[in-house]
Amino acid sequence: MSARRIFARPARFAAIAPYVWMVLFFLVPFGFVLKISLSQTAIAQPPYEPVFDLTAGWTAIRVAFAALSLDNFRLLASDDLYVYAYVRSLTVAITATTLLLLIGYPIAYGMARLPRRWQAVAMVLVIVPFWTSFLIRIYAWINILQHDGLLNQILLALHLVSQPVVWLSTDSAMYLGIVYSYLPFMILPLYATLAKMEPVLEEAASDLGAPPWQVFWLITFPLSLPGVGAGVLLCFIPIVGEFVIPDLLAGSNSLMIGQTLWLEFFTNKDWPVASAAAIVLLVVLLLPLLLYERLQRRQLEER
Amino acid sequence: MRKFSRLSRFNVASLALGLAFLYLPILILVIYSFNASRLVTVWGGWSLRWYQEFFNDRAMIEASWMSLKVAVSSASIATLIGTLAAVALSRGERFRGRTLFSGMLYAPLVMPEVISGLSLLLLFVALNAERGFWTVTIAHTTLTMCFVAVVVQSRLGSLDRSLEEAAMDLGCDPVRAFVAVTLPLIAPAIVAGWMLAFTLSLDDLVIASFTTGPGSATLPIRIYSEVRLGVKPEINAICTLVIGLIAMVIVVASLASKLSSSQGESAAPL
Numbered sequence: 001m002s003a004r005r006i007f008a009r010p011a012r013f014a015a016i017a018p019y020v021w022m023v024l025f026f027l028v029p030f031g032f033v034l035k036i037s038l039s040q041t042a043i044a045q046p047p048y049e050p051v052f053d054l055t056a057g058w059t060a061i062r063v064a065f066a067a068l069s070l071d072n073f074r075l076l077a078s079d080d081l082y083v084y085a086y087v088r089s090l091t092v093a094i095t096a097t098t099l100l101l102l103i104g105y106p107i108a109y110g111m112a113r114l115p116r117r118w119q120a121v122a123m124v125l126v127i128v129p130f131w132t133s134f135l136i137r138i139y140a141w142i143n144i145l146q147h148d149g150l151l152n153q154i155l156l157a158l159h160l161v162s163q164p165v166v167w168l169s170t171d172s173a174m175y176l177g178i179v180y181s182y183l184p185f186m187i188l189p190l191y192a193t194l195a196k197m198e199p200v201l202e203e204a205a206s207d208l209g210a211p212p213w214q215v216f217w218l219i220t221f222p223l224s225l226p227g228v229g230a231g232v233l234l235c236f237i238p239i240v241g242e243f244v245i246p247d248l249l250a251g252s253n254s255l256m257i258g259q260t261l262w263l264e265f266f267t268n269k270d271w272p273v274a275s276a277a278a279i280v281l282l283v284v285l286l287l288p289l290l291l292y293e294r295l296q297r298r299q300l301e302e303r
Numbered sequence: 304m305r306k307f308s309r310l311s312r313f314n315v316a317s318l319a320l321g322l323a324f325l326y327l328p329i330l331i332l333v334i335y336s337f338n339a340s341r342l343v344t345v346w347g348g349w350s351l352r353w354y355q356e357f358f359n360d361r362a363m364i365e366a367s368w369m370s371l372k373v374a375v376s377s378a379s380i381a382t383l384i385g386t387l388a389a390v391a392l393s394r395g396e397r398f399r400g401r402t403l404f405s406g407m408l409y410a411p412l413v414m415p416e417v418i419s420g421l422s423l424l425l426l427f428v429a430l431n432a433e434r435g436f437w438t439v440t441i442a443h444t445t446l447t448m449c450f451v452a453v454v455v456q457s458r459l460g461s462l463d464r465s466l467e468e469a470a471m472d473l474g475c476d477p478v479r480a481f482v483a484v485t486l487p488l489i490a491p492a493i494v495a496g497w498m499l500a501f502t503l504s505l506d507d508l509v510i511a512s513f514t515t516g517p518g519s520a521t522l523p524i525r526i527y528s529e530v531r532l533g534v535k536p537e538i539n540a541i542c543t544l545v546i547g548l549i550a551m552v553i554v555v556a557s558l559a560s561k562l563s564s565s566q567g568e569s570a571a572p573l
Contacts (some may be wrong), residue, residue, distance in 0.1 A: 003380060003468040003472065004464065005469065006477055007394055007398065007461065007467060007468075007471065007477045007480070007481075008394060008395050008396040009477070010477045010478055010481075011390050011391055011394035011395040011396075011398075011477070012359070012391060012395040013391075014388070014390040014391040014395070014400065015387070015388065015391035015392075015395060015404060017384055017387050017389070017391065018385070018387050018388035018404075018408070018452070019388075019400070019404055020386045021384055021402070021444075021445070022407040022408065023407070025423065025426070025441060025442075025445040026407050026410075026411065026419075027407060028426060028447055029422035029423050029426040032421045032422065032425035032426050032429055033418075033421060033425055036425055056531060058478060067433045090548065094322070101322070101433065105316075105334055106313070106317035106321075107317050107318060107321035109314065109317070110310070110314035110315065110318035110321070111318065113310045113311070114318075118566055122322075124557060125322055125325075126322075126325070126328075128550075128553055129325045129326070129329070130553070131499070131502050131549055131553055132329065132502075132549055133502075133506040133523070133542070133545055133547055133549065134506050134508075135327075135506065135508050135523050135525075135530075136332070136542040136546065137328065137329065137537065139326035139332070139526070139530050139534075139542060140331065140332040140542070141328055142331055142334060142530065142534055143328075143331065143332055143534055144328060144331060146495060146534055147376055148342075149416070150331060158365070161467070166504065172368070177426075180324070180325075180328070183321075183324075183325065184325075186569070187321075193449075221367045225358040231487065232324070234413060237413040237414075237569075238413055238414075238415055238417070239567065240414075240415065241414075241415020241417050241418060243415075243417050243509055244508060244509065244527075248531070258415060260418045261417050261421065262417060265421065266512075267511075270424070270426045274421060275421065275425070278417065278418050278421050278422070281415065281417075281418060284546075285415070289410060289413065289562045290498070291412075292409070292413055293405070293406055293409045293410065296412070296453075297409070300392075300453065300456050300457055300460060301392070301393070301405075301460070303328045
């Protein structure tokens with residue numbers, strides 16, 4: 001038996017603790033979300049029924065099952081507010097991810113062209129904001145974008161505008177916030193693939209007479225597709241469910257699904273509808289999630 | 304012709320603009336935290352007034368303390384369990400339920416926080432657990448251990464496995480070989496994983512909002528409720544303190560990873 005296989009046996013035992021933890025605190029909770037999404041709202045604590053009571057015996061459990069209903073999902077499908085929130089979430093996520101790709105690509109490309117030593121420095125510089133608090137970075141923008149904030153002061157001083165522009169509570173502010181927060185997530189996977197690329201390939205294409213844009217479209221971009229895929233998924237999935245950024249920077253007249261879920265839960269105390277919203281969100285994200293997992297597994301396990 | 308291995312003007316411009324975009328807002332925030340004026344946007348000279356205000360704000364101090372306690376405990380548990388998960392995934396070869404296992408570990412990295420928060424809360428309610436320090440700690444551990452696992456796993460994947468095998472050929476049993484050879488080699492990644500878990504926990508608003516109970520708000524929860532009411536100079540001061548703390552953590556983490564990894568590898572964790 002090879003050393004590798006002898007080593008594998010105790011290594012497998014290491015899986016037990018994290019396995020149990022993730023089943024208990026990641027998998028099982030989804031069961032509760034599903035169950036409560038099928039329950040009725042009640043003015044009680046906890047605010048839903050039926051509540052399973054395993055001590056009440058089999059008949060009680062059957063009664064509880066019979067009481068489950070799809071009403072919450074019907075509500076989600078019939079109420080324009082929710083339908084609109086889902087459409088808006090997807091639109092915002094697609095738009096923002098496109099913006100991120102357009103902004104992140106040149107930066108990642110610039111990083112990959114740096115001399116080796118400077119690449120490491122640039123990478124740290126891109127990672128640091130990711131480590132700095134998310135909330136604080138959004139707050140920093142509120143400082144700048146508010147009515148008498150720095151941006152308006154500069155615009156007024158330069159006589160570009162005659163009176164302060166309303167930046168906060170607009171979609172532009174929200175997109176700015178999203179792009180700002182997620183930029184490292186887009187840059188890093190792009191940089192990782194671009195840095196591995198041989199410049200010889202681009203040079204060859206160029207030597208054979210291709211103009212720069214053709215070199216980019218025929219050589220650089222196709223070769224960077226794995227990084228593009230990772231970056232897009234890494235941004236798109238969480239943005240669809242984003243709560244903090246639209247809540248603080250966008251107006252309140254059109255909500256994203258993360259916001260309606262939050263509202264149902266914390267303001268309306270309607271846990272069943274909030275759970276149903278979570279289930280629908282999860283279903284929408286299932287395909288991108290599976291794609292992301294495959295990418296992640298390939299990156300980490302097949303070396 | 305070595306046109307494509309050199310920086311073009313376009314490359315330099317996009318890099319400079321990109322970095323300015325990432326750092327200017329934070330810089331402005333830090334500078335304004337030392338502003339003497341109550342009006343956030345009028346410069347009234349340098350002052351530490353808002354820091355004083357923060358240290359006199361009992362609720363904020365309590366929330367900061369709560370956040371620090373949660374961050375240290377959840378990061379420590381997450382590092383332990385996450386490292387075990389990484390070892391199992393990168394050294395366990397094939398085992399039953401492996402796909403589910405790695406799936407459960409990778410999904411939380413991108414899962415919208417409202418979903419994770421809500422589902423954990425419903426679990427805690429069903430278990431009749433009293434919400435507060437422990438529920439938030441468990442919730443943060445669940446999220447951050449996945450990040451630890453990925454950081455450590457990518458380090459384990461890049462190690463030369465013949466070192467472990469040599470130790471075993473020389474008579475070590477697997478556990479001994481792991482402790483004597485593998486563990487010291489992945490130690491920097493473990494440290495970096497702890498730091499990442501710590502900052503993620505310190506930063507989290509959404510999951511903490513769902514899983515905490517009355518009277519045990521974390522710092523982001525307090526900051527959020529203040530920010531919703533508008534910009535306050537005191538918040539600038541608190542944010543600057545948090546940024547300072549995180550900057551310290553980053554310096555330690557990067558020193559730790561410099562001790563081991565060569566460049567390029569650390570791109571994998573994200």
